Amino acid sequence: MCNKLVSVVMCCYNEEIQWVKKSIESLINQEYKNLEIIIVNDNPDNLDIISLLTRYLKIDRRIKVLFNNKNIGLVKSLNKALLECNGEYIARMDADDVSKLNRIKKQVEFMEKNNEVGLVMSYANFIDEFDNKIGEQRNTPIKFEQIKKILMYKNVAVHPTWLFRKSILSKLKRYNECMYVEDYEFLCRAIINGIILETLPEFLLDYRVRKTSICNSNRLFQQINFQTINKSYIAALKGKPYCILENFDSNNLKNLKYLKFTQDNIYRGKVLINEKKYIKGSILIFFNVIGNRYKINQLINEIKYRMNLKFLNNNFT
CATH class of the missing domain: 3.90.550.10 (Spore Coat Polysaccharide Biosynthesis Protein SpsA; Chain A)
Incomplete structure (x- = not known):
């Protein structure tokens, strides 16, 4: 042994x-x-x-x-x-x-x-x-x-x-x-x-699985970083240089501004709901979640993953 x-x-x-x-x-x-x-x-x-x-x-x-x-x-x-x-x-x-x-x-x-x-x-x-x-x-x-x-x-x-x-x-x-x-x-x-x-x-x-393991305020940031790496990975599989070390910046100002904008609007929506302004609050939250390009990309990737998983399991097991 x-x-x-x-x-x-x-x-x-x-x-x-x-x-x-x-x-x-x-x-x-x-x-x-x-x-x-x-x-x-x-x-x-x-x-x-x-x-x-x-x-x-x-x-x-x-x-x-x-x-x-x-x-x-x-x-x-x-x-x-x-x-x-x-x-x-x-x-x-x-x-x-x-x-x-x-x-x-x-x-x-x-x-x-x-x-x-x-x-x-x-x-x-x-x-x-x-x-x-x-x-x-x-x-x-x-x-x-x-x-x-x-x-x-x-x-x-x-x-x-x-x-x-x-x-x-x-x-x-x-x-x-x-x-x-x-x-x-x-x-x-x-x-x-x-x-x-x-x-x-x-x-x-x-x-x-802990309720505080990754707080909700970090989930969008996690998705931004995932997609940055994901693009570089897919490009490398196609023969292009894997340049994550040069390109990756977890403090990217553009992403941080977008993150803050989205979080602030969702927070405002929750405040409106707490003030019993249900329609305004719900609309604000809805459009900031649905209109979030990182969330949309996450959903697309999840669909592709589900479609590929059954095929891969059938063909590689």
Whole structure:
């Protein structure tokens, strides 16, 4: 049986203590034992998490904690952790999710049998803030050609299900600063660099859906950034240069102005409704949602994704 070192990368910020504890416990109790668990605390003011992580340092020598002196964000924290990884494989994990106890074993076995694959994902169960199962993510395409095609329309990969070979970082280096879509950009860049991605069709993670995970005010910004990367990805598949590093600007002034305009109008509509001016408020919200070009593009991509998924599943399984 393979016993190669696996580095697990996790970041903490504002998660509930009981969630962080369950997440860490699901790692230290893995059937696959040869792990190093690298945790970055990105909230120096969260004394409860700091205290918990300090206790775990004493419990399990496989755990290493990096304490940020100030909040630097998820992407920088992930890249900081990647620099500390010594394993031949690197697994992602979030501090509020729970890995099945056979997760790492299953994924390593898959990678050992499929030497051409650089990154493997899995299916995931969705759980709420009280650990109740509320759904499943089983629409992640399985084969590489499926994934390559579907990423033209949508990101269906659950980030904390990933396990990849450390060697792919010789081409990819790190996560890029793409706010709210750094995982999607990583996958697009991997494909463009000739890295094979596949999905192990087993439920190996409980993914927690939190009401505050991405607040509504960031959803439009996420969609703007997705479409910026998406255009570059599709162009690269057609043989054009992948120039996301030169073109991507998450602080693009034009997009920020558009975002603020849309949000302000939706807020005004809600105020009008609260003032019992239902017709005016509803009209204002309706036209700012329906007239939102990013929402329209999102809807078009969702339709294309649904149309292609059935075809791909029938032809590549």
